[in-house]
Amino acid sequence: MTTDDRAVAAATPTETIPAVVSRAGGRLDGPDSLVDATIAAPGAPTGHDLVVEVQAVSVNPVDVKVRASGNSGGEERVLGWDASGTVLAVGEDVTLFRPGDEVFYAGSLERPGSYAAQQLVDERIVGPKPSTLTHAEAAALPLTSITAWEALFDKLGLTVDSTGSLLVLGAAGGVGSILIQLAKALTGVRVIATASRPESRAWVEALGADAVVDHGADDLDQQILAASPGGVDYVFTSQSKGRIPLFTEVVRPFGEIVAIDDERDLDLLALKSKAISWHWELMFTRPRYGYDLEAQHRALTRIAELVDAGRIRTTLTQALAPLDAARLREAHRIVETGHAVGKIVVSRA
Structure with missing residues (x-):
């Protein structure tokens, strides 16, 4: 037509x-x-x-x-x-x-x-x-791209000149899959992705992740710190439940976290000691x-x-x-x- x-x-x-x-x-x-x-x-x-x-x-x-x-x-x-x-x-x-x-x-x-x-x-x-x-x-x-775009550029304020490390939890999901690509295409940050299965690990590596850690492992914090000694600068999370202790361990002082999930009872006060900023992202x-x-x-x-x-x-x-x-x-x-x-x-x- x-x-x-x-x-x-x-x-x-x-x-x-x-x-x-x-x-x-x-x-x-x-x-x-x-x-x-x-x-x-x-x-x-x-x-x-x-x-x-x-x-x-x-x-x-x-x-x-x-x-x-x-x-x-x-x-x-x-x-x-x-x-x-x-x-x-x-x-x-x-x-x-x-x-x-x-x-x-x-x-x-x-x-x-x-x-x-x-x-x-x-x-x-x-x-x-x-x-x-x-x-x-x-x-x-569309939905995942807008979410990733707003998370990276409106919330975390990343630019082409940004450096440091970005931890992406749930990286093989819809938002993580486009967020990795945008971070690598439009910023200078190093991307650390979490994945637990061979197929999801292969997927995020193909999308450009610089390092992949197992988000189901008991030593996840040590894997992250091995990939980014001194802690990560930024975190994107779609899996915040039970993760605040992890974030307090692996995020550097004055780091930033952006979350898209719906967890209600998060003890964000635990982040205050490191002056870590918490952002919510909702593309709607x-x-x-x-x-x-x-x-x-x-x-x-x-x-x-x-x-x-x-x-x-x-x-x-x-x-x-x-x-x-x-x-x-x-x-x-x-x-x-x-x-x-x-x-x-x-x-x-």
């Missing part, structure tokens, strides 16, 4: 579209946890919104958490916070895209998600899809509060440039099709294990 054809199609949108919805949430094996359905189409976009024809989505831990949290109201919820697709129509205030453009994005928790044939999304949190990637390869990147904060939205457009645009220049690569490791409830259940099941390497993507074709 040409750009002109898409513009015509957008002018006469369908009233309904296929989607996968969660009616009950809770356990994945529940009959209504993920269900094929027909829902109302987005309609004509207004303001800064785009209507995107979704071609591929990736499944993140947030998908699993939101689904598992339950749905007592019983309404049909469209999950999904990663997508790659084609712009079908644009609102009157849109300046960054036009119908026919290929895009990728992570969306917002406050709006219907990407498990649908079409989705409304604000242009300011959308980036141009890397031209060298398929939709499946591109869909693996900008769309939730309408704060500097276009920063995510700029980050995704830069990610696309880095991909197309061959400096970073997709983190897709497993592709499923078609985009239906059965395949999404399979993807959720893999992510729920907590042992997925890279990203799981579900495509329409």
Whole structure:
């Protein structure tokens, strides 16, 4: 379909579209946890919104958490916070895209998600899809790339001139997989990755980790200090539970930690003796509060440039099709294990 054809199609949108919805949430094996359905189409976009024809989505831990949290109201919820697709129509205030453009994005928790044939999304949190990637390869990147970007550059304040050592816990996961690449491409830090299985160790080494330590080992602290004598300067963690004693041991004075997990009862006071700074990162904060939205457009645009220049690569490791409830259940099941390497993507074709 040409750009002109898409513009015509957008002018006469369908009233309904296929989607996968969660009616009950809770356990994945529940009959209504993920269900094929027909829902109302987005309609004509207004303001800064785009209507995107979704071609591929990736499944993140947030998908699993939101689904598992339950749905007592019983309404049909469209999950999904990663997508790659084609712009079908644009609102009157849109300046960054036009119908026919290929895009990728992570969306917002406050709006219907990407498990649908079409989705409304604000242009300011959308980036141009890397031209060298398929939709499946591109869909693996947005949420984790924005998270890694904000963690490294907004929270830790790293630059091309930064040196020292960065410890990445859970390095073979979605965020760790892109964070390693960004740190090596855009900063001067040395990356120490944690991994426990042969396949995850091989994965993070291939992504550019300078050293790999076993995060399941009893002597993890000694392995880290052997890799970075005197302690690490920075830590990225998706695995904070029970790790504060480790951090107090291996982080140097005035070091910095950025975390993305949801642990509630962390004794951060233990970090005060070394004046270690703790940062929280949540990539949904900008769309939730309408704060500097276009920063995510700029980050995704830069990610696309880095991909197309061959400096970073997709983190897709497993592709499923078609985009239906059965395949999404399979993807959720893999992510729920907590042992997925890279990203799981579900495509329409």
